[in-house]
Amino acid sequence: MNLDTTHKRVHQGRNIKRLREMLGVKQETLAIELDVTQATVSKLEAKEELEKDMLERIAKVLKIPVEAIENFNDEGALNFVANNFHTSDTATGLTITFNPIDKIVELYTEKEALYERMIKEKNDLIERLLEK
Template sequence: MNTHIEPKKVHQGRNIKRLREMLGVKQDTLATELNITQATMSKLEAKEEIDKNTLEKVAQILKIPVEAIENFNDEGALNFIANTFHSQDLHDTSVGFTFNFNPIDKIVELYSEKEALYERMIQEKNELIEKLLSK
């Protein structure tokens, strides 16, 4: 009986996409930095295995270690998120980048901005109705 379990193969292109999205980098921005088209970037993210030179360039642009792309998996992603966003020190440079904001605060800020915009739109609509009715 063979009890050897094959390690799950890592899809490097998918890992680039996941890490890029987690870092808030748009696909066309990364493509521009790599001097390739957005369509080529899309194809790169679909590849299971990517040459070492390209991995190094992507890692450098995203400011992450190459090993993050090579070894990233779902469990690692959960640990990455948990350790990054729940640690006391959000300026942990060991992962190659710095968070200088609290993601929850950012969500609240964006919600507040949208709410204020909505309030202004309602006020402008009411003013317009008043003007039309007063004529």
């Protein structure tokens, strides 16, 4: 018996969550656009496989192809988003392109700075309490 264990099954819900987060879309926002509850979005993100209709609706809201959700994997994830994310406004002719990797680094840096401020505030509070 020859079983192919190299092919991993795609977890569509997890892919939706990853793409949503990479694009900076909150669950609440996606829920509003889909006309469902935030809890429903959370359940969808936990499902391994979603109905084709729901995949199409989510892809439309996130402005990505359905194939991105169906074929998304760790190796191609950053490459896909980095090479394919841009938005255009036909009314103004404005095209905005940014590298999501830069956005991830920016968010990480902001979180790191917040963490450092919190530690400093905690240490300052401890010092004030010890002085009393």
